[in-house]
Amino acid sequence: MIASRVNHVIRGSLAAVGLFSFLKRQKDRRASDGASEITSDAATAAQTSVEIRADTADTQLVEASVEPPPEHGIDAGVEVGLEAGLGKTRSRFRDNLLNFLLGDKPIDEDLLEELESQLIMADVGVVATRKIMSSLGASVARSEVGDSAALGKALRRELLALLKPVEVPLEIPDQSGPFVILVVGVNGSGKTTTIGKLARQMTEGGLSVMLAAGDTFRAAAVEQLETWGARNKVPVVAQGSGADSASVIFDAMQSAKARGIDVLIADTAGRLHTQANLMDELAKVKRVLSKLDPTAPHETLIVLDGGTGQNALAQAQQFHDAIGLTGMAVTKLDGTAKGGVVFAIAESLGLPIRFIGVGEGVFDLQVFEAEPFIDALVDVGAPVDVA
Amino acid sequence: MFDTLSDRLGQTIKKLRGQGRLTEDNIKDTLREVRMALLEADVALPVVKQLIDAVREKALGQEVIGSLSPGQALIKVVNDELVNVMGENAVPLNLATQPPAVILMAGLQGAGKTTTVGKLAKYLKEREKKKVMVVSCDVYRPAAIKQLQTVATGVEATFFESQVDQQPVAIAEAALAAAKKQFVDVLLVDTAGRLAIDTEMMAEIKQLHSALTPIETLFVVDSMTGQDAANTAAAFGEALPLTGVVLTKTDGDARGGAALSVRVITGKPIKFIGSGEKSDALETFYPDRIASRILGMGDVVSLVEEVTAKVDHDKAEKFAKKMQKGRAFDLNDLKEQLEQMASMGGMAAMMDKLPGMANIPEAAKAQVNDKQFVHMIALVNSMTPQERRFPAILKGSRKKRIAAGAGLQVQDVNKLLKQHQQMSRMMKKMKGGGMKKMMRGLQGKMPPGMGGPGGMPGM
Ligand SMILES: Nc1nc2c(ncn2[C@@H]2O[C@H](COP(=O)(O)OP(=O)(O)OP(=O)(O)O)[C@@H](O)[C@H]2O)c(=O)[nH]1
Ligand SMILES: Nc1nc2c(ncn2[C@@H]2O[C@H](COP(=O)(O)OP(=O)(O)OP(=O)(O)O)[C@@H](O)[C@H]2O)c(=O)[nH]1
Ligand SMILES: [Mg+2]
Ligand SMILES: [Mg+2]
Numbered sequence: 001m002i003a004s005r006v007n008h009v010i011r012g013s014l015a016a017v018g019l020f021s022f023l024k025r026q027k028d029r030r031a032s033d034g035a036s037e038i039t040s041d042a043a044t045a046a047q048t049s050v051e052i053r054a055d056t057a058d059t060q061l062v063e064a065s066v067e068p069p070p071e072h073g074i075d076a077g078v079e080v081g082l083e084a085g086l087g088k089t090r091s092r093f094r095d096n097l098l099n100f101l102l103g104d105k106p107i108d109e110d111l112l113e114e115l116e117s118q119l120i121m122a123d124v125g126v127v128a129t130r131k132i133m134s135s136l137g138a139s140v141a142r143s144e145v146g147d148s149a150a151l152g153k154a155l156r157r158e159l160l161a162l163l164k165p166v167e168v169p170l171e172i173p174d175q176s177g178p179f180v181i182l183v184v185g186v187n188g189s190g191k192t193t194t195i196g197k198l199a200r201q202m203t204e205g206g207l208s209v210m211l212a213a214g215d216t217f218r219a220a221a222v223e224q225l226e227t228w229g230a231r232n233k234v235p236v237v238a239q240g241s242g243a244d245s246a247s248v249i250f251d252a253m254q255s256a257k258a259r260g261i262d263v264l265i266a267d268t269a270g271r272l273h274t275q276a277n278l279m280d281e282l283a284k285v286k287r288v289l290s291k292l293d294p295t296a297p298h299e300t301l302i303v304l305d306g307g308t309g310q311n312a313l314a315q316a317q318q319f320h321d322a323i324g325l326t327g328m329a330v331t332k333l334d335g336t337a338k339g340g341v342v343f344a345i346a347e348s349l350g351l352p353i354r355f356i357g358v359g360e361g362v363f364d365l366q367v368f369e370a371e372p373f374i375d376a377l378v379d380v381g382a383p384v385d386v387a
Numbered sequence: 388m389f390d391t392l393s394d395r396l397g398q399t400i401k402k403l404r405g406q407g408r409l410t411e412d413n414i415k416d417t418l419r420e421v422r423m424a425l426l427e428a429d430v431a432l433p434v435v436k437q438l439i440d441a442v443r444e445k446a447l448g449q450e451v452i453g454s455l456s457p458g459q460a461l462i463k464v465v466n467d468e469l470v471n472v473m474g475e476n477a478v479p480l481n482l483a484t485q486p487p488a489v490i491l492m493a494g495l496q497g498a499g500k501t502t503t504v505g506k507l508a509k510y511l512k513e514r515e516k517k518k519v520m521v522v523s524c525d526v527y528r529p530a531a532i533k534q535l536q537t538v539a540t541g542v543e544a545t546f547f548e549s550q551v552d553q554q555p556v557a558i559a560e561a562a563l564a565a566a567k568k569q570f571v572d573v574l575l576v577d578t579a580g581r582l583a584i585d586t587e588m589m590a591e592i593k594q595l596h597s598a599l600t601p602i603e604t605l606f607v608v609d610s611m612t613g614q615d616a617a618n619t620a621a622a623f624g625e626a627l628p629l630t631g632v633v634l635t636k637t638d639g640d641a642r643g644g645a646a647l648s649v650r651v652i653t654g655k656p657i658k659f660i661g662s663g664e665k666s667d668a669l670e671t672f673y674p675d676r677i678a679s680r681i682l683g684m685g686d687v688v689s690l691v692e693e694v695t696a697k698v699d700h701d702k703a704e705k706f707a708k709k710m711q712k713g714r715a716f717d718l719n720d721l722k723e724q725l726e727q728m729a730s731m732g733g734m735a736a737m738m739d740k741l742p743g744m745a746n747i748p749e750a751a752k753a754q755v756n757d758k759q760f761v762h763m764i765a766l767v768n769s770m771t772p773q774e775r776r777f778p779a780i781l782k783g784s785r786k787k788r789i790a791a792g793a794g795l796q797v798q799d800v801n802k803l804l805k806q807h808q809q810m811s812r813m814m815k816k817m818k819g820g821g822m823k824k825m826m827r828g829l830q831g832k833m834p835p836g837m838g839g840p841g842g843m844p845g846m
């Protein structure tokens with residue numbers, strides 16, 4: 001908790017170009033005695049009532065057989081994975097907004113309408129789109145913007161002004177107890193997968209990580225997280241299916257503290273924000289955590305499916321009301337979905353966007369950056385043909 | 388989840404009230420509002436455009452009936468078009484094939500495929516008394532096979548084992564062979580979630596399709612999906628001969644515009660909706676109900692009802708006045724009512740709403756269908772003004788002439804006269820306080836806030 005210490009900024013895209021190495025150096029001491037740590041893990045595991053499944057033996061088992069042929073062939077190493085991920089974003093950037101606007105077409109109603117359509121089709125939403133368009137329109141009226149290229153720049157400025165403030169990467173301070181990340185969201189948004197990727201980023205950054213299998217409801221949710229734990233060679237704390245989520249996470253926290261773990265990431269069951277009892281359950285998880293550390297959870301991360309439409313706003317708002325969010329990750333941006341609803345969320349909640357998910361592989365997580373996100377937003381491909 | 392769309396549209400359309408005749412400009416404004424409402428509900432832009440175009444086209448050609456304002460007539464066009472788009476009847480699963488009937492699931496990551504397989508297995512076992520086997524061809528997602536196994540155990544369906552080191556097509560073929568051998572009725576095949584732009588994975592599911600030749604290929608889509616529903620539905624629809632759609636997570640508060648998008652873009656019926664995580668949270672999808680759920684429980688249908696009720700009310704008042712003056716209910720009055728009904732669409736829906744009609748015996752009502760409407764109107768049209776006013780003068784030769792004039796039979800004329808008699812008898816009964824009472828009854832049928840004292844003064 002000493003302020004002068006270097007903060008560990010988790011920057012996925014930087015790992016590709018080797019900038020992670022300085023983080024590694026910070027943590028080299030821990031990384032180098034990893035072997036003995038695992039041994040002591042086993043001892044700790046035996047002492048606690050909690051089952052710790054991804055210890056030495058399990059890890060080996062996983063390497064031998066459990067790990068499925070992963071991530072559709074994007075498994076040729078860190079560089080390739082990340083490059084591919086970034087490539088996805090960049091090529092979208094090249095093909096889209098710029099091409100569309102770079103010509104010096106005169107600005108007419110058609111052009112503005114087309115732009116508006118693009119924002120709508122990116123899920124920016126009617127209200128946010130109207131706002132953006134009207135301030136663009138004002139610029140045009142003041143003749144600050146003369147042609148389509150200038151309009152493109154103006155739009156970019158508008159969008160950037162909305163998203164830049166929420167481009168706040170997650171930083172892990174060097175603190176005494178474990179840094180706890182509680183991961184929440186609606187069903188199927190990508191929580192467990194994001195945790196798997198996050199664990200890898202953290203361990204690559206030299207941090208020791210533990211996962212808590214707080215989804216005790218969905219079929220094979222525990223096994224899913226355990227597979228990710230094994231992939232990353234990090235311990236997973238779990239109880240049986242049907243156990244109390246808060247108690248699993250509590251146990252994990254105790255265990256993480258005892259073992260001097262840097263980061264504890266807790267998975268939770270997907271739940272719709274409209275389900276009051278399930279939202280209460282999350283509040284209980286938070287309460288229980290704060291008993292062991294009044295400052296925990298240090299990050300309450302909502303995972304949003306990038307394909308979600310305007311309902312995302314209600315999701316963010318209601319999760320925030322129930323448990324107080326501190327960050328957001330937007331997944332599945334490797335497809336055709338654009339995730340434009342984050343503009344509305346940024347405006348109403350100012351919630352930092354920490355990461356974006358760009359695939360199912362362990363490296364397909366990037367630190368959110370407003371500019372490439374915006375450049376990938378507006379697509380000028382032919383609209384879908386409606387039969 | 389659909390209530391919000393209703394609300395939004397309801398508010399939009401409420402704004403129409405109290406305006407005079409809508410000019411083309413006014414229609415444009417209104418349509419823009421409707422457009423915004425649909426977009427906010429996540430209906431995909433191309434679909435919204437199509438819908439608005441259809442509404443505009445129909446609205447502009449339309450005669451405004453009775454006391455409706457053009458704006459109110461527009462409401463009805465919007466309503467009708469939505470119903471039209473969603474389809475009219477529930478489309479059940481098709482299992483009519485040499486067993487095992489194979490059902491293949493397809494969709495994006497996390498849409499709810501595996502959960503839906505469990506729900507369908509339970510449904511088919513319990514409701515359709517089928518012997519069901521399930522298999523997972525998802526060798527990618529961690530613990531996907533285990534997930535399906537757990538789900539299958541929960542609903543006591545036969546689980547065909549697969550391994551992550553197997554090829555999905557090989558798994559599918561083995562499962563199909565086993566299903567045949569074990570005389571399974573239905574084989575449900577779960578697949579990995581995939582992006583429509585992932586050419587390798589799309590090729591894989593095409594291969595699965597040709598290996599299995601499923602009778603049902605269901606596209607599973609999350610009801611919270613935004614604009615991308617259009618791209619994705621189009622791509623899956625192109626890659627696979629889809630037979631239906633399952634709309635999941637409808638237990639939330641998403642406005643559910645994806646339902647419209649996917650329906651329009653794939654042209655395939657939504658067969659089920661998922662309404663929870665548990666295995667029994669599967670509901671048959673009734674498009675007419677959903678259309679009325681999209682518009683239905685909220686204000687829109689109420690408003691349409693208000694509109695029709697308003698027409699009824701105006702007419703009823705006219706009748707009431709007529710009858711208080713002692714004038715008989717003549718064939719002109721009947722024709723007017725018939726025309727009103729015909730112009731408002733379906734007979735059955737309108738029948739109960741119209742004053743007088745509600746009191747007609749069921750048997751008499753049953754004789755009337757929409758085609759008969761047209762016939763009856765044609766018959767009255769071929770009568771002289773005197774005949775219309777004094778039906779009693781209609782005897783053999785006149786009847787023959789009238790029937791011929793309408794291209795119908797004398798017995799059709801008799802039917803018409805009988806119906807008129809029944810109605811006028813009723814009208815007589817309602818003289819005095821009767822009509823008022825009946826209108827109050829009608830009012831009671833209207834949703835709160837719509838036909839209330841403020842809404843319809845003097846009732
Ligand atoms: N293409 C793509 N798929 C993703 C991404 N993130 C997650 N997924 C996939 O989405 C599906 C659901 O992911 P999960 O991590 O299980 O989602 P969850 O939020 O934990 O789901 P529940 O626990 O059931 O609520 C899986 O098939 C993942 O592989 C992403 O960034 N891109
Ligand atoms: N509330 C609610 N949750 C649902 C519904 N259908 C599925 N889910 C949940 O959505 C999440 C994803 O469901 P899955 O069945 O795993 O989705 P999938 O399409 O098989 O996912 P992948 O195999 O990863 O592509 C799980 O948490 C399910 O419990 C539904 O109708 N309502
Ligand atoms: Mg999960
Ligand atoms: Mg699945």
